Amino acid sequence: MAPPVQSQRLPPPSQPSGKGEVGELKTQLRQLAGSRAPGAEDLKRELYKKVISYMTIGIDVSSLFSEMVMCSATSDIVLKKMCYLYVGNYAKVHPDLALLTINFLQKDCQDEDPMIRGLALRSLCSLRVKNLVEYLVGPLRTGLQDSNSYVRTVAAIGALKLYHISPSTCIDSDFPVALKALMMHDPDAKVVASCLSSLQEILTLEGSASEEASKERELLLSKPVIYFLLNRIREFSEWAQCLVLDLVSKYVPSESSEIFDIMNLLEDRLQHANSAVVLATINVFLHLTISMADVHQQVYERIKAPLLTLVGSGSSEQSYAVLSHLHLLVMRAPILFSSDYKHFYCRYSDPSYVKKLKLEMLTAVANESNTYEIVTELSEYAANVDVLIARESIRAVGKIALQQYDVNAIVDRLLQFLEMEKDYVTAETLVLVKDLLRKYPQWSQDCIAVVGNVSSKNVEEPKAKAALVWMLGEYSQDMLDAPYILESLIDSWDEEDSAEVRLHLLTAVTKCFFKRPPETQKALGAALAAGLADAHQDVHDRALFYYRLLQHDVSVAERVINPPKQAVSVFADTQSSEVKDRIFDEFNSLSVIYQEPSYMFIDKEHRGPFEFSEDIGALASGASPDNSVLPSQRVEASDNDLLLSASEKEDNRGTATNGSLSYSAPDYNGSSTALVSHSPSSTVNTAAVSGAPPTASISQPIIEIDDLLGLGPVMTTTPTPALKLNSKTVLDPATFQRKWGQLPIALTQDYSLTAQGVASLTSPQVLLRHMQGHLIQCIASGGQPPNFKFFFFAQNSEAPSGAGFFLVECLVNTSSSKAHVKVKADEARLSQDFAVLFQSALEKFGVS
Numbered sequence: 001m002a003p004p005v006q007s008q009r010l011p012p013p014s015q016p017s018g019k020g021e022v023g024e025l026k027t028q029l030r031q032l033a034g035s036r037a038p039g040a041e042d043l044k045r046e047l048y049k050k051v052i053s054y055m056t057i058g059i060d061v062s063s064l065f066s067e068m069v070m071c072s073a074t075s076d077i078v079l080k081k082m083c084y085l086y087v088g089n090y091a092k093v094h095p096d097l098a099l100l101t102i103n104f105l106q107k108d109c110q111d112e113d114p115m116i117r118g119l120a121l122r123s124l125c126s127l128r129v130k131n132l133v134e135y136l137v138g139p140l141r142t143g144l145q146d147s148n149s150y151v152r153t154v155a156a157i158g159a160l161k162l163y164h165i166s167p168s169t170c171i172d173s174d175f176p177v178a179l180k181a182l183m184m185h186d187p188d189a190k191v192v193a194s195c196l197s198s199l200q201e202i203l204t205l206e207g208s209a210s211e212e213a214s215k216e217r218e219l220l221l222s223k224p225v226i227y228f229l230l231n232r233i234r235e236f237s238e239w240a241q242c243l244v245l246d247l248v249s250k251y252v253p254s255e256s257s258e259i260f261d262i263m264n265l266l267e268d269r270l271q272h273a274n275s276a277v278v279l280a281t282i283n284v285f286l287h288l289t290i291s292m293a294d295v296h297q298q299v300y301e302r303i304k305a306p307l308l309t310l311v312g313s314g315s316s317e318q319s320y321a322v323l324s325h326l327h328l329l330v331m332r333a334p335i336l337f338s339s340d341y342k343h344f345y346c347r348y349s350d351p352s353y354v355k356k357l358k359l360e361m362l363t364a365v366a367n368e369s370n371t372y373e374i375v376t377e378l379s380e381y382a383a384n385v386d387v388l389i390a391r392e393s394i395r396a397v398g399k400i401a402l403q404q405y406d407v408n409a410i411v412d413r414l415l416q417f418l419e420m421e422k423d424y425v426t427a428e429t430l431v432l433v434k435d436l437l438r439k440y441p442q443w444s445q446d447c448i449a450v451v452g453n454v455s456s457k458n459v460e461e462p463k464a465k466a467a468l469v470w471m472l473g474e475y476s477q478d479m480l481d482a483p484y485i486l487e488s489l490i491d492s493w494d495e496e497d498s499a500e501v502r503l504h505l506l507t508a509v510t511k512c513f514f515k516r517p518p519e520t521q522k523a524l525g526a527a528l529a530a531g532l533a534d535a536h537q538d539v540h541d542r543a544l545f546y547y548r549l550l551q552h553d554v555s556v557a558e559r560v561i562n563p564p565k566q567a568v569s570v571f572a573d574t575q576s577s578e579v580k581d582r583i584f585d586e587f588n589s590l591s592v593i594y595q596e597p598s599y600m601f602i603d604k605e606h607r608g609p610f611e612f613s614e615d616i617g618a619l620a621s622g623a624s625p626d627n628s629v630l631p632s633q634r635v636e637a638s639d640n641d642l643l644l645s646a647s648e649k650e651d652n653r654g655t656a657t658n659g660s661l662s663y664s665a666p667d668y669n670g671s672s673t674a675l676v677s678h679s680p681s682s683t684v685n686t687a688a689v690s691g692a693p694p695t696a697s698i699s700q701p702i703i704e705i706d707d708l709l710g711l712g713p714v715m716t717t718t719p720t721p722a723l724k725l726n727s728k729t730v731l732d733p734a735t736f737q738r739k740w741g742q743l744p745i746a747l748t749q750d751y752s753l754t755a756q757g758v759a760s761l762t763s764p765q766v767l768l769r770h771m772q773g774h775l776i777q778c779i780a781s782g783g784q785p786p787n788f789k790f791f792f793f794a795q796n797s798e799a800p801s802g803a804g805f806f807l808v809e810c811l812v813n814t815s816s817s818k819a820h821v822k823v824k825a826d827e828a829r830l831s832q833d834f835a836v837l838f839q840s841a842l843e844k845f846g847v848s
Contacts, residue, residue, distance in 0.1 A: 022061055025051060029067035041076050048082040055089060062090045065097045072104055077115060080108070084123035091127040098129050109139040114148035121151065125158035133166045137173050144178055149188035156182065156194035163202050176202055176216065184225070189232060193240030196229070200247070208741075223258075226251050230265050238274045245269075245280035246588075249287045259288045259295075270306045275318050278306050279325055283588040300329065300336050308343050316351050323357045324593050328584060330364045338365045345377055346389070355381075355389050359396045366400045372409060375400060379413050382425060391428050398432030402439055402571060411436065411443055415450045426454060427464035434467035437474070438568045448475050456485055462498035469501060473508025474565075476515050483512055483519040490523050493530040502539045506531050507561065510546055514558045578730070578801055599732035723833040725775035729795035731805060736779050736793060740807055743824040746831035751819040751842060758814045760845060764788055767812075767845060774841035776808075786815035792838075796830060803827075806834045 025047060032044050051068065054061050065087075072083040087105075091098035101123075108120030121143050125136060140162060143155030159179055163170035170176075176199060183195035200220065206213035219225070229244045236244060245266075253259050262284070269281040282303045289296040307329075310322045330337050344362050346355040359378070366374050378400075381393035394417060401410040414436070417429040433447050451471055459465045469489065476482035486509045489496075496502055509527045513520040531543025549557040582597040591598045761767060764781040771778060771792060780791040789811055796804030809822040821838070825831040 022054070022059070022063060025061070026064050026067055029064060029071055033067065033070040041074065041079070044071055044074070044079055045076070045082075047071075048079060048086075052082055052085060055086065061086075062094055062097070065090060065094065066100060069100050069104060077113070077119075080116060081119060084119055088123055088126040091129055095129040095131060098127050098132060101127070102132060102135050106135065106139060109142070114146070114151055117143075117146065117148070118151045118154040121158055122154045125154075125161040128161070128165055130165055133162070133169050136162055136165075137169065140175070141173070141178070144175075144182055149186075149191050152182065152186065152188070152191045153194045156191060156198050160198035160201055163198075163205070167206065170202065171206065171210075171213075176206075176213070180216075184228065189235035189240065190237070192229075192232065193236055193243060196240075196247070197243055200243075220247065221251050223251075223254070226262075230262065233266075233269070238272075238277055241269070241272075241277050242280045245277070245284055249280075249284045249588075253288065256292070259292070262288060270303065275310050275314065275322055278310060279322070279588045282307070282325075286584075286587060297333070297336070300333050303329075304337065304340065308340060311343065316354055319350075320354050320357060321593060323354065323361070324595070325587065327357060327361050327364070328580075328587070328592050330361050331580065332584065334364050335367070337361075338367050338370060341365045341370050341374055346381065352386055352388055355386075356392050359389070359392045363396045363399045366403070371400060375410055375413055379416075382417055382420070387424055390422075391424055394425060394428040394432065398428075398435065401432070401436055407436075407440060407443070411440075411446065415447065418450050418454060423458065423460065427459060427461040430454070430459065430464045430467045430471075434470055435571070437471065438565075439571075441565070441567055444475055444478065447471075448478050452479050452481070456489060462501050465498070465501050466504040469504040469508045473504075473511040476508075476512040476520075483516055483523060486512055486520070487523040487526075490527045490530065493527075499536045499539055502531070502534065502536070503542055506539070506542050506546060510550075510557075511562045514554075514562050576728070581801075597732070599734060603733045723830055723837060724797040725837065726795040726797040726799075726804075727775050729775075729777065729793070729805075731777070731779065731793050731795075733779055736791070736807065739805060739826075740791075740824065743807065743826070744828075746823050746825045746828050747835055748823075749821045749835060749839070751821065751839070752817055757842075757845060758817055761788065761812065761814055764790065770845045771841055774837070774844075776838065776841060783812075786813055788812040788814070794834065794837075796827065799827070806831070808838060 028043075029047055032040055032047070048068075048071075051061050051064060068083055068086050072080060074080065087098070087101045091101065105120050105124045108116050109124065111117050111120065121139055124139055136158070140155050140158050143151050143158065146152050146155065156179060159170060159175040162175065179195045179199045179202075183192050183199065186192055186195070200217075203213050203217040203220065207217050208214075226248055230248065233241055233244055248262065248266075251262075253262070266281050266284060269277055272278055272281070285299045285303065286296070289299050307322055307326050311319050311326065326337075341362060344358045344365070346358050350358070359381070362374050362378065375397055378393045378397050382390050382397075384390045384393065394414075397410060397413060401407045401414065414429055414432060417425050418433075420426070430451070433451060437444055437447055448471065451468070454468065456465070456468060459468055469486070472479060472482045472486055476486075479485075486505070489505055490509065493502065493505075496505075506527055509520060509524050513524045528543050528547050531539050532547065534540050534543065546557070546561065549560060579597060583591050583595065586592070586598055589598065590601070594601055764778075764783065767788075767790065768778040768781060776792050776794045778790055778792050781789065783789050790809075792808040792810065794806045794808075796806075798804070803826055805826050807824040811820040812818075819842070821835075823831050823835055823838070825834065
């Protein structure tokens with residue numbers, strides 16, 4: 001009897017041969033390739049696991065590519081998954097090796113097991129090698145017609161991957177048409193959702209270049225497609241439901257009955273356990289009823305309960321996301337949420353970011369009926385161990401005080417904070433008491449009696465110290481020790497690091513001098529001397545201004561520095577209504593979480609250097625690193641701003657770009673481009689000659705000031721048209737690019753540059769700042785001498801929001817001294833008037 005045949009024994013993968021671990025793996029994989037010995041599959045698994053673990057930690061195992069492919073000829077699905085993972089990781093880095101995988105992947109795409117077919121097709125599409133695109137079309141087309149829903153789902157996503165590798169191949173192979181047909185007829189909800197996702201992305205990306213794709217994208221928003229998806233929405237997964245709801249939110253019903261049909265169909269989605277589905281449904285409701293005021297308010301009432309339920313359930317992160325959306329709704333309709341204020345009370349277990357948002361919401365919903373309860377609750381938070389929350393709670397009390405009529409109890413609460421003897425509590429309270437006195441001067445006696453007991457030595461924070469100094473100067477007649485406290489602060493002038501405090505100190509001691517001259521004269525002299533010697537330009541200028549004003553006439557100085565104050569009725573909001581509306585339009589997105597429009601954190605213009613595609617070209621951002629060129633200017637108000645009326649402040653904001661003005665007069669030799677003074681006794685800004693950027697436009701109010709300064713009238717060669725530009729216009733790059741592609745060219749003009757203009761254009765930022773001073777903003781610029789390219793925009797001040805824009809392309813060649821300008825306009829009839837304004841602005845820069 002013959003002895004039994006002994007099975008071939010293979011060395012285990014853990015026994016290295018001394019040639020290095022990767023080399024040993026290569027040898028063992030080669031031995032196992034094609035082996036059918038018992039236990040071979042298990043050994044392959046161990047080797048594959050080791051290769052994948054090496055790859056995961058960053059060890060280069062690409063040298064095993066051919067051995068891994070040879071060992072992939074197996075029916076073990078676990079081995080195939082690991083092999084596909086390996087191949088997908090190294091195919092893009094080693095495209096020449098990826099060719100080795102095509103045969104076995106195509107073979108697996110025809111396997112009997114649908115799981116293997118799907119995995120092979122997914123891996124084939126994940127190779128992302130442009131040279132292998134021709135091998136993808138056949139398997140993808142077959143996969144879209146496969147009998148198994150998993151394979152069809154993979155094929156639908158694979159079509160999108162093909163588009164990213166080669167858009168032309170995807171479009172020419174009619175995959176968008178096949179995807180739409182599959183979406184409308186496939187019985188499986190996962191396949192429908194995958195087709196919709198791929199089709200949306202393909203048509204969105206292709207729509208900017210193809211009119212046909214743009215029409216197909218619009219057909220996705222047709223009534224048959226929307227109703228088909230809505231009728232099947234309960235079959236979809238949560239992700240797919242959000243996808244469908246996002247599409248529905250963009251649908252514009254033809255009649256009001258459709259709106260109610262859609263809302264009735266989606267009513268049960270408001271009770272869904274997933275917060276993303278609930279928020280997506282709310283987004284649909286809000287956008288469908290935005291033009292129906294009564295129904296819109298009913299929608300607020302209906303969505304309130306689901307949102308409040310979600311806030312109290314789930315993780316802190318989910319609560320914050322839902323609270324952010326609820327906060328947006330509260331800001332738009334606070335009265336509807338005023339009775340639910342207790343839902344916004346902070347819980348001990350809430351993280352700081354949730355507590356901070358709840359404090360903002362308590363501030364927003366406060367009114368006469370609930371103020372006492374809310375302020376009582378906020379006062380408890382002032383003693384919180386979390387300093388950030390304690391500060392925010394005090395600010396919340398102050399904000400409520402500033403928006404209420406009956407502030408008796410609130411003022412008492414604030415003054416009690418000053419008795420807590422905590423530095424940060426005292427600091428925040430002083431700032432709020434200052435604002436409170438600006439709005440309610442009648443409370444000065446009660447407030448000053450308590451503030452007078454606060455020692456200036458215990459106040460270290462600059463804003464708090466500045467607030468205390470302001471009160472010492474404003475109410476020095478009611479505070480016996482005011483001159484002496486100010487004198488002690490002036491004695492420590494050199495130790496004060498904050499320029500804000502030093503500026504307030506100059507103003508306060510001057511005001512105190514007008515009310516109590518004998519006690520303050522010495523302190524005033526010391527303050528002026530210290531201010532004149534101060535290295536900070538603003539402090540030095542204010543001290544010099546006060547000194548010369550006092551030297552000229554003390555009574556005039558008093559009228560200028562310490563005029564009768566009027567109560568501030570409304571404090572400026574940090575966000576404009578236009579920005580809030582823009583955020584509301586982007587409901588259920590990151591814009592609500594960040595509390596700013598999407599272009600602020602998506603577009604590169606607002607994050608650093610950026611580039612436009614298509615005809616706008618590769619241009620660097622018009623915004624300079626020092627933020628001196630911005631789409632809209634923000635002007636920080638100081639105490640002296642109280643001397644100006646609201647209209648004067650608006651005029652200043654319209655003409656000043658960085659807080660300073662440059663005055664210059666023309667040379668009267670017939671040239672209107674070289675700005676030089678005729679008066680020998682005047683000091684003239686020669687910015688336009690030297691190439692330094694002018695910092696303000698020379699509009700009519702400035703001309704009058706120039707006359708007072710003896711600089712003579714400003715002459716221009718171009719008459720000023722009746723068109724007025726918006727000083728606060730904002731236009732995001734995506735809208736600019738869309739408008740630029742849609743609008744026809746209204747007019748084209750050529751200009752010749754003078755030598756002064758060429759000399760001034762040392763960099764794009766010089767022209768940007770100049771044009772911005774004329775209310776013409778730059779959205780993109782770039783180039784190097786001699787070629788520069790700019791894209792400007794401006795807006796008619798009388799046009800409604802989102803309309804009345806003028807778009808300009810300006811090509812400058814400094815070697816030929818030519819400027820070529822194209823103008824596109826929402827209102828073509830005003831394009832000539834705008835061209836006059838644009839030419840006038842260029843003339844002042846040195847272009848004729």
